[in-house]
Amino acid sequence: MAFIFIFIMGLVFGSFMSVIVFRLDVKEGIVSGRSECRKCFAKLKWHDLIPVFSFIWLKGKCRYCKDKISFIYPVMEMAVAGSFVLYSLVNGPFISSELIYGLIIIFIFLILTFFDYLFYILPDKIILTGLGTAFLYTSIFHREIILNGLFTGLGLAGFFGIIFLVSHGEWIGFGDVKLAFLVGFVLGYPLALFSIVSAVWIGAIWGMAMMARGKANLKTALPFGSFISAMAILALIFKDYVNFNFFL
Ligand SMILES: [Zn+2]
Incomplete structure (x- = not known):
């Protein structure tokens, strides 16, 4: 039921x-x-x-x-119904604050996935809503992971910020920098790193597949924010089953 x-x-x-x-x-x-x-x-x-x-x-x-x-x-x-059911199946069917928080965060990442895929935009309003929700939840229920989230978020956003500056915004957009902070804060180390690293791989495979079909070249923009958000959702759902040694 x-x-x-x-x-x-x-x-x-x-x-x-x-x-x-x-x-x-x-x-x-x-x-x-x-x-x-x-x-x-x-x-x-x-x-x-x-x-x-x-x-x-x-x-x-x-x-x-x-x-x-x-x-x-x-x-x-x-996509929303499937992700919600999968998250609840894997993480326990009990209605708890953790389950509701997980569903809200998945919803936020799904919005970002579709937004970036359709329009190449990661709206500030959505990212800020995600950050606000995550900050509120962790400061009430899980204060012990706030520092991990902050440092992981700053580290990833700093790394992406450097790529953004060096490439003059050609390789990634500033929205990706903000998204990296959100993913880092919500997932913490090592889950956030797993999401980003696997998103880079999926982006590369996606890009090569598009080029093979003649639909893209090296200058075609990829919805990189979609890959990051989608991998963040998978990481949230399967957080207890990810084998980090395999990826990192
Ligand atoms: Zn009509």
Whole structure:
């Protein structure tokens, strides 16, 4: 039962995430609440907005103008629901402050994953929300790991900051520097290092695969922040099972 509840909650948060990702004006905050078709602007009714099911029921088309609805919406909803269930399966089904904190942090990293993948942006608002949540939680429940988080965050952000300066922002963006601090603070050493190192590997493999298919060259920008955020999520889920000797 608990897993069904968490799955449904994940679908709802996934739907909320698509609102954030497509409507977060980087300066103004979330614009407009009510959902409407992006083509014909028809107001969508509640039964047009049920995560995943409405998409399947309407065969991926707007009920009113028959315009295609992007496949990214059900993908986002399933990504959140799937990650939430996997996190709860691996880390215990009990509703605890740790579980809720884990789900919020995973949600933040999922938003960053999709944001960077779709728009090459890592919004400050999302990173700051993540940092605020992590700082609040650790200062109440786990003061003993705050220093580890701070030093790991500063170390990784410092390292990324140097790469950013040396490459004049060509290899990574300043958003990646801020993201490195968030990952360092939330995961601490050695989990954060594992996320970053594996993200670099995945970025390299991704880039080579794109080049092999003729879709990229050495100057094509990669959504590096997506890889880091996605690996941070995996590290959070499997934190008790990662074999660090293998990676570091
Ligand atoms: Zn429409």
